[in-house]
Structure formats: C-alpha cells, structure tokens
Amino acid sequence: MSHVDPEVDLENEDDIDADADSDAKQVEDEEEEADDQEQDDYGEPFEARSFGGEFVWAKAKGYTCKILRVRAGExxxxxxxxxxxMVVMLTGGRAVLEVIDGDETDRVEIMPAAPVRVHPEREHRLVAMTEVEMFTVYSVIDG
Incomplete structure (x- = not known):
C-alpha cells in the first residue's frame, strides 16, 4: 500500500490552481484577440454599419463602388x-437576393464572382447566409 504525503497533495493542488489560472488567462486572451479581430474586420477603412461595415473603394463623376461586409444572418x-x-457582386460568402415586386418576393442565391444587376423599379434585400463580402457599383442620377 502506498503512502501519500499530505504536503505533496497540497503542492499538487496549488499547481492545479496555478494551471487553471493560467488556462483561464489564456482563454481570456484568446477571446480578447477574437474580439479585436472582429473589430478589425469592420474597422478602418470600413465604416461601421448595423449589418457589418462598408467603405467607398472608388468614386468618380460617373460611378461609385463600395465594398460591404455583412454578418451572417443579417x-x-x-x-x-x-x-x-446598379450591380452587386459577392466576393465571398453565401447570400440570397430577395427581389420584391408588390406582394411577390423572388429569392435567388447569388454566387461569388457573378455580378447581378439591381433594377431600380424593384426593392432588393440581401440576406447573408454566411459572412459576406460584396461590391456594389452604381452611377448616381443627376438631380
């Protein structure tokens, strides 16, 4: 029968507590890092929006091009x-474009690198199935 020295048990317990504290600190650091990364995804040059972020990538007299990042489910x-x-094009992710015409709504999954023309006489809504990045390019109506 083996004999366990109570002092050894206390030392092991302290080691376990120290390891647990170290593990908790590591998890906390990883969570902060993930939060920082998420902020970076929607930080400069992106302007924060309720759905994610956007920034004007190119602008000239005849057109504007924006890049949007949309969170999954938005x-x-x-x-x-x-x-x-107006033309929209996914550069990554999966999304459905809802085209609303009166009481009818057509839903079409749009694929990356497949430009889709947006008709000005209908309402369009993008539903992000995953996190999405997309371009929007349009000309401004002179008023």
Missing part, C-alpha cells in the same frame, strides 16, 4: 434611391 436593403445602373 438582412440589408439594397437601396436604389438616387442610383441607376
């Missing part, structure tokens, strides 16, 4: 107000 109205000849 729905984003694709506004055509004051815009014409």
């Amino acid at each position: 729905k984003v109205l694709v506004s055509t107000r004051g815009r014409q000849d």
